[in-house]
Amino acid sequence: MAEKVLMKGNEALAEGAIRAGCRFFAGYPITPQNEVPEYMSWRQEEAGGAFVQAESEVSAINMLYGAAATGVRAMTSSSSPGLSLKQEGISYMAGADLPCLIVNIMRGGPGLGNIAGAQGDYTQATRGGGNGDYRTFVLAPFSVQELANFPKKAFELSEKYRVPAMILADGILGQMMEGMSFDFEPVDPKTLPQPCWAIGGKHADRARNMVFSYALGEGELEKMVLKRAERYALIERDEVIYEERDTQDAEVLIVAYGISARASIAAMNIARANGIKAGLLRPITLWPFPSKRIAELSKKVKAILCVEMSMGQMKVDVDLSVKNACPVYLHAKPGAFFPVAEEIAIAIESALKGRKDQLFNIEDLAKKAENKIYAVNNPVCKEGALL
Amino acid sequence: MYQGVRIAGFGGQGVVSAGVLLAQAGLVDGKAVSWYPSYGPEMRGGTANCSVVITDGEVSTPVVSAPDTAIVMNEPSLPKFEPLLKKGGLLIINSSLIKSKPKRNDIRVVYVDCNAIAEKVGSLKAANLVALGTFAGITGAISIDSIASAMKKVFKRAKPEILELNRKALEEGAKLK
Numbered sequence: 001m002a003e004k005v006l007m008k009g010n011e012a013l014a015e016g017a018i019r020a021g022c023r024f025f026a027g028y029p030i031t032p033q034n035e036v037p038e039y040m041s042w043r044q045e046e047a048g049g050a051f052v053q054a055e056s057e058v059s060a061i062n063m064l065y066g067a068a069a070t071g072v073r074a075m076t077s078s079s080s081p082g083l084s085l086k087q088e089g090i091s092y093m094a095g096a097d098l099p100c101l102i103v104n105i106m107r108g109g110p111g112l113g114n115i116a117g118a119q120g121d122y123t124q125a126t127r128g129g130g131n132g133d134y135r136t137f138v139l140a141p142f143s144v145q146e147l148a149n150f151p152k153k154a155f156e157l158s159e160k161y162r163v164p165a166m167i168l169a170d171g172i173l174g175q176m177m178e179g180m181s182f183d184f185e186p187v188d189p190k191t192l193p194q195p196c197w198a199i200g201g202k203h204a205d206r207a208r209n210m211v212f213s214y215a216l217g218e219g220e221l222e223k224m225v226l227k228r229a230e231r232y233a234l235i236e237r238d239e240v241i242y243e244e245r246d247t248q249d250a251e252v253l254i255v256a257y258g259i260s261a262r263a264s265i266a267a268m269n270i271a272r273a274n275g276i277k278a279g280l281l282r283p284i285t286l287w288p289f290p291s292k293r294i295a296e297l298s299k300k301v302k303a304i305l306c307v308e309m310s311m312g313q314m315k316v317d318v319d320l321s322v323k324n325a326c327p328v329y330l331h332a333k334p335g336a337f338f339p340v341a342e343e344i345a346i347a348i349e350s351a352l353k354g355r356k357d358q359l360f361n362i363e364d365l366a367k368k369a370e371n372k373i374y375a376v377n378n379p380v381c382k383e384g385a386l387l
Numbered sequence: 388m389y390q391g392v393r394i395a396g397f398g399g400q401g402v403v404s405a406g407v408l409l410a411q412a413g414l415v416d417g418k419a420v421s422w423y424p425s426y427g428p429e430m431r432g433g434t435a436n437c438s439v440v441i442t443d444g445e446v447s448t449p450v451v452s453a454p455d456t457a458i459v460m461n462e463p464s465l466p467k468f469e470p471l472l473k474k475g476g477l478l479i480i481n482s483s484l485i486k487s488k489p490k491r492n493d494i495r496v497v498y499v500d501c502n503a504i505a506e507k508v509g510s511l512k513a514a515n516l517v518a519l520g521t522f523a524g525i526t527g528a529i530s531i532d533s534i535a536s537a538m539k540k541v542f543k544r545a546k547p548e549i550l551e552l553n554r555k556a557l558e559e560g561a562k563l564k
Contacts, residue, residue, distance in 0.1 A: 006411045006420070006540075032426060115427065176449040177407065177422040179414045266447030338450045 004179035009169070010035035012148040012180055013103065014043065017075050020152035021187035022101065023049030024074035026063035028056055028082065031115040032171035033105035036077040057082040061089030061102075068098040069211045071198030073155050073189060077103035079171070080121050081112055084129070090164060091130025095213030097228070098197060099158035101151060102136070103167045105174040108335065117171030119258060119309035120334065125168045126287040126317070133225050135232050137165035137239075138286040140257040144178035146284075152184060157239060161231050162197060168286060170309065172259045172338060241284040242293060246272070250279025252348050253297050255318050256307040257283045260339050264307045267344030278348050286314070291321035298325040303351040305359075307344055309333045312360065327351070330360040388418075388443045390528040391451035394515075395436035395468050396460025396481070401515035404541065405458075406437035409519060411537035412529045413441035421449035434464050441528055456526060458518045460501065462487065469494075477525060479518055497521060497563065504559050510549075513556035520560020531557050 007015075014036045017025075025040040037053060044051035050067075054060035060076045067074035078086060083104045093100055106121050108114035128134045137157050141147045147169060154165035201208030215221040246268065247253065256264040261282040271278040281297065283290050298304060303326055306315040312330045322328055331347040333339045347358035356364070392409065396402040406422050413420035423438040438451035456477040457468040461484050469489050472478060477495050483502035499521050501514040508517075516534075523529050535554050538545065545553075 004414055006407070006414050006422070171426075172423065172449060175424055175426055177410060177420075178446065178449075179420055262447045262449075265445075338448065338452070340452055341448060 002181040002183060004181050006177050007144055007148075007180050008035055008175065008177045009144045009147045010105065010174040011039045012144045013077075013151065013167070013169075013174075014039035015182070016148035017101065017151035018043050018047050018049075019182060019184070019186040020073065020155050021189040021192060022073045022075045022151065022155070023047065023189055024064075024067040024072045025049070025076065026052040026054050026060040026067070026074075027076050027078060028054050028060050030057075030079045030082045032107055032117065032174050033077050033079045033103070035174070036103065036105070057085035058089070061086040064100055064102070065089055065093050065096070065098065068093060068100040069096070069197075069199050071195030073101070073192075075101040075103065075151070077105065079105050079107045080109045080118070081107075083121060083124065087124075087130040089130075090136065091128065091132055091134060092213040093164050094128065094130070094134035094136060094228075095132060095224075096211050097162040098164065098211065099155065099162055100164050101154045101158065101167065102164060104169070106168065106170040115171065117173070117175075117259060117309070117338070118334070119170055119260065120311075120313070121168065122286065122308070122310055122313035123316070125166055126289070134228065135163065135235075135287055137161075137163055137235070139165065139167050139241075140284060140286050141167065141169050141173065142258050142261045142282065143180075144173070144176065145180040147173060148180055148182060149184070152187065159195070161235055161239075163228075163231065163235070168258070170259050236288040239285060240288045240290050240292070242290040243280075243282040243284060244293075245280040245282075246277075247279035247281060247297060249277050250297075250300075251277045251302045252279070252352050253294075253301040253304045254278060254280045254307055254344070254348065255283070255294065255304060255314070256280065256339075257286060257314065260307045260309055260333075263339040263341050264344055266341035267307075267348060270341060270345035271348045274345070274349070276348060276352060283314075286317075289317045289321070291317065294318060294321040295323070295325070298322040301326055304328045305331060305344075305347055305351045307331045307339055307347070309337075309339065331358055332360050388441070388528065390439075390441045390456060390526060391454045392439040392441075392456045392458065392522070393436055393451055393454040393468050393471065394439070394458045394460070394518075395434050395464035396515075397432065398435045400435075400460045401512065402435055402458075402460055403437050405515040405519050406439045408516075408534060408537055408541050409439045409441070409522075409529065411541050412533040413439075415533045415537050416529065418442060419444065419446050421446040423449040423451075434461065434467065436464070436468070456522060458522060459485065460515065460518065461485065465489065477522075479521055481514065481518060483514070497525065499560060499563055501560075505556055508555045508559055509552045513553055516553050516556040517560035520557035521563050522560075523557070524561030525564060531561055
């Protein structure tokens with residue numbers, strides 16, 4: 001392995017994309033992902049590619065649509081509110097079956113939220129936040145090393161299945177520095193096979209090919225959607241990636257991805273030191289989700305604890321996998337605070353012993369709101385502020 | 388060995404680059420390291436800070452919420468970071484700029500006249516390195532040699548005489564206990 005260098009997550013991601021053969025980048029500044037376009041602005045030129053600072057996120061995603069249609073490995077990046085703006089373009093690219101890479105370095109939401117790291121875009125990313133029946137690959141790195149490695153993986157998956165790929169990380173991963181190394185040979189785009197999806201036909205040397213995200217003829221759209229559904233089913237069967245730690249003898253299984261998984265590993269060690277056998281399953285692909293493996297494990301453990309920086313968005317997928325085989329609890333840090341190992345360790349114990357400390361309980365939440373909403377002398381709004 | 392460090396001060400005091408230097412030095416020593424900046428909406432004249440982890444194991448959380456060591460370089464940083472320190476933790480105070488005294492008695496406090504020592508060595512800009520030297524001397528988490536060799540990687544365009552001055556600042560800091 002090459003000598004380790006100290007690199008910031010966002011820069012490692014950008015360099016990783018260049019080494020994966022990415023030769024087109026369009027983006028618009030937003031914290032906490034600004035180092036990605038900043039790095040690309042000089043590095044693309046050096047690599048013989050193109051960098052565009054677009055006038056908006058909407059513009060950037062449509063530039064990506066155009067670039068991807070030419071067959072180049074193309075990428076855009078943004079952070080949460082920016083991703084909301086890009087949804088139309090992502091839906092169009094899914095509809096046009098174009099491979100591309102979209103990066104979301106998540107921050108607090110909804111709305112403009114704040115600029116700290118968060119994981120509140122899970123549902124948007126894994127369900128497809130635009131219109132129509134579509135999916136995108138969603139890769140969730142948990143280290144600077146994985147931020148560097150995943151662009152290549154994302155492009156390869158995206159091109160193999162002709163499905164847009166997303167890397168879903170957060171502000172902490174983007175901003176932090178860690179020791180890492182580039183442990184793969186850089187891809188020379190000239191050595192990649194001629195992309196069959198690229199537009200062509202103006203000159204005689206290439207067959208005529210046009211790119212559409214629509215099919216207006218009778219029954220044609222359904223055919224397209226069904227063909228896509230076949231590929232999605234194959235992806236769900238064959239392309240699930242996850243990591244397991246100490247699941248062999250676990251009584252409590254933690255499910256966490258990205259930066260939350262790192263805090264969970266520390267928590268797992270605390271729990272084990274206190275005599276509670278905790279294990280971790282870290283989904284690396286959020287779509288396709290490791291449902292099958294979680295279902296298997298749910299039959300062996302006493303409880304599952306979901307740790308996420310969102311209000312149970314990932315837990316929905318865990319619930320769907322577990323189908324009530326064991327109780328599933330939530331430890332959430334939605335306000336863009338970082339999960340703390342000691343608190344997760346308490347949540348692990350709570351999950352095992354049926355306590356409530358450090359767990360989110362839907363009934364309790366409803367009661368709190370009920371007291372405000374239905375109390376006669378305690379209206380929800382007081383001088384315009386929500387209580 | 389595990390050291391979670393918070394370094395805090397005014398923007399311009401080099402607290403963020405001192406953190407990068409510390410992380411790079413840990414990497415030179417073959418440790419697992421992380422560095423994480425405060426990138427929140429800070430005011431001009433407010434405090435900047437960063438988290439650094441150096442460990443023999445793996446870095447779980449890069450955000451150091453309960454530091455083993457806090458290095459505070461200006462007055463507003465003291466009340467902000469003193470309460471976070473672990474019991475028995477080390478608090479390095481830049482006494483050139485901080486006149487208040489810490490409130491806790493379950494921590495180890497070291498006063499370092501960083502600005503004066505740095506000026507004596509040749510440049511006020513090296514005040515952050517004086518504090519880093521004290522950290523290295525007391526904790527042994529990192530050696531002065533490792534920080535000095537990390538400087539060549541972090542400050543790529545620094546002239547040899549500046550690197551020499553920086554090394555002196557580190558050594559002066561390391562003399563303090």
